[in-house]
Amino acid sequence: MTQQQLDAVVEKVSKEFAALYGSEPEGVWQAPGRVNLIGEHTDYNDGFVLPVALPQAARLAVARRADGVVRLHSAQGAGGTVEFTLDSLRPGSVPGWGAYLAGALWVLREQGHALSGLDLHLDSDVPTGAGLSSSAALECALLLACDELFGLGIDRPTLARLAQRSENDYVGAPVGVMDQTASLCCAEGAALFLDTRDLSQRQVPLDLAGAGLALLVVDTRVEHGHADGEYRHRRSGCERAARLLGVPALRDVEDVDAALAALADDEEAQRLARHVLTENDRVREAVRLLDAGEFRALGPVLTAGHASQRDDFRISCPQSDLVVETALAQGALGARQTGGGFGGCVIVLTTPDLAPAIAEAVTSAFASHAWNAPTSFLATPAPGARRVAPTAE
Ligand code: GAF
Numbered sequence: 001m002t003q004q005q006l007d008a009v010v011e012k013v014s015k016e017f018a019a020l021y022g023s024e025p026e027g028v029w030q031a032p033g034r035v036n037l038i039g040e041h042t043d044y045n046d047g048f049v050l051p052v053a054l055p056q057a058a059r060l061a062v063a064r065r066a067d068g069v070v071r072l073h074s075a076q077g078a079g080g081t082v083e084f085t086l087d088s089l090r091p092g093s094v095p096g097w098g099a100y101l102a103g104a105l106w107v108l109r110e111q112g113h114a115l116s117g118l119d120l121h122l123d124s125d126v127p128t129g130a131g132l133s134s135s136a137a138l139e140c141a142l143l144l145a146c147d148e149l150f151g152l153g154i155d156r157p158t159l160a161r162l163a164q165r166s167e168n169d170y171v172g173a174p175v176g177v178m179d180q181t182a183s184l185c186c187a188e189g190a191a192l193f194l195d196t197r198d199l200s201q202r203q204v205p206l207d208l209a210g211a212g213l214a215l216l217v218v219d220t221r222v223e224h225g226h227a228d229g230e231y232r233h234r235r236s237g238c239e240r241a242a243r244l245l246g247v248p249a250l251r252d253v254e255d256v257d258a259a260l261a262a263l264a265d266d267e268e269a270q271r272l273a274r275h276v277l278t279e280n281d282r283v284r285e286a287v288r289l290l291d292a293g294e295f296r297a298l299g300p301v302l303t304a305g306h307a308s309q310r311d312d313f314r315i316s317c318p319q320s321d322l323v324v325e326t327a328l329a330q331g332a333l334g335a336r337q338t339g340g341g342f343g344g345c346v347i348v349l350t351t352p353d354l355a356p357a358i359a360e361a362v363t364s365a366f367a368s369h370a371w372n373a374p375t376s377f378l379a380t381p382a383p384g385a386r387r388v389a390p391t392a393e
Contacts, residue, residue: 001055001382009059009123010389013075017061017121020073020081025061025121026149031140031385032057033126033133034182035217035338035347037191037298038305039283041313043176045238045276046197046251048283051178052206052215053186055382058124058137062145065117070105072098075123086115091170097122100138103170104146107162113152127375129223131337131344135171136179139163140385144184148387156184156384157199174232175340186384193287197251204290206381211295213333214352215379218362220319221372222343231340234313238276241269250276275312279305299333299349306336315341319371323348326365330358347379 001009010028017025032053039049072082074097082098086105094102101120108115120142126134143159146152154162163180167173177196186192190203208215242250244266245259253259256277263270282301289297306324310316320337323346327335332350339345348358359376366374 006388013059013061013121013123014389016075016123017063017119020121021063021071021119023063025119025389026063027145027387028059028061028389029141029145029148029385030057030059030388031137031144031183032186032382033137034179034186035132035215035345035379036178036182037338037347038286038302038336039178039279040305040309040338040341041176041234041238041315042251042276042279042283043178043196044174044235045242046249047276047280049178049182049194049196050191050204050283050286051182051186051194052191052379053182053188053382053384054126054132054379056124056126056132057382058122058126058134058141059388060138060141060145061121061123062142062149063119064149065119067117069117070102071117071119072101073121075121086117092172097128097135097138099171100135100167101142103166104139104142104163106170107166108143108146108152111162113146113150115146115150127219129344130219130221131224131339131341132217133179133183133339135167136163136183139166140180140183144385144387157181157201160184160199174235182384184385186381188383189381191290191381193283197249204287206290208295208380209352211293212351213295214350214355216327216332216348216350216355216358216376217338217379218323218327218346218348218359218374218376220317220323220343220346220374222317222319224340224342224344230315230342234272234315237268237272241266241273244269245273251280253277256281271312271314275308278308278312282308296333302334302336302347302349303328309337309341313341317341317343318369319343319366319374320346322365322369323362323374326362327358330354330361332358352378
């Protein structure tokens with residue numbers, strides 16, 4: 001997004017705020033969605049991930065109030081304004097999209113931070129239900145805004161942990177910490193190599209255009225959910241595998257072959273562990289390749305990651321598999337479903353000239369199954385969460 005486009009979006013959300021609430025916002029904060037290059041379902045196993053922030057972001061115009069009332073409005077929501085008091089917040093007390101914002105306020109109060117009421121107006125262009133972290137973007141935009149407005153002085157990794165906690169305990173979705181950390185800590189032009197155990201991290205330069213490559217994101221339009229049983233089931237299965245192996249988390253396995261042999265009598269635990277353990281290796285390999293400038297060699301690592309989530313972790317779906325197969329048949333370097341699974345988006349590493357043909361081939365393959373038409377866009381690594389108005393001159 002150019003500065004001019006961003007200015008236009010900020011002006012729109014600020015004007016809408018003023019029309020809704022009768023005064024100017026104190027500021028506008030934005031937090032991006034993300035795609036994960038590799039490292040899926042490793043975060044709740046204390047493992048490694050490699051996400052990239054998207055230009056698509058949640059933008060939140062915010063003003064403090066003198067009382068304890070919170071008013072929420074969304075440019076995308078069909079309903080009107082949601083209103084509640086800070087004192088009324090209990091896990092689950094606000095339903096729908098507002099839960100992610102209410103949860104962020106709830107968790108800050110749980111931590112003992114003094115807040116006042118707020119007026120909030122949201123405008124997000126992160127597609128929802130597409131596995132691009134639209135919900136983490138909401139949590140992170142508001143946590144960053146509160147951190148600045150109330151002078152809380154919380155560092156970004158800690159804000160990410162708080163966002164995760166609000167999603168776990170307020171919304172009730174047992175997610176890991178990748179999406180929130182990606183939204184808060186990613187940098188423009190880089191992928192974030194993150195150790196989810198201690199949130200130590202490094203920006204890995206990702207100049208795709210400079211390498212003559214492009215990252216195509218294909219939305220299968222198969223909606224996924226995190227609060228549902230499948231995600232929870234995978235998470236508890238991994239925890240069970242770790243218990244059987246006598247380690248705190250699958251991350252702590254040192255001898256992969258010995259661990260898999262030890263799980264030979266438990267087919268499910270063995271499959272889940274194999275995915276997580278090999279996926280951690282794929283993240284490290286991907287980082288090594290990017291550091292060495294061997295961008296094209298990343299392709300087969302992505303495709304191997306897809307096979308692992310399809311065959312071992314069993315979180316793919318026919319639509320995601322078809323995108324991967326079609327993209328590879330068209331000459332893509334690699335492809336894999338990204339995010340929580342069961343649909344959402346597939347990332348395709350390719351050259352810019354092949355991207356339109358791949359998108360077209362996927363569209364006709366979907367049409368032949370009479371599936372919803374997929375959508376697609378090219379991803380460029382964007383900055384993490386920040387205040388976009390007013391900005392320092
Ligand atoms: C979802 C979750 F929110 C993340 O924490 C992560 O587990 C991901 O699925 C799978 O890698 O996006």
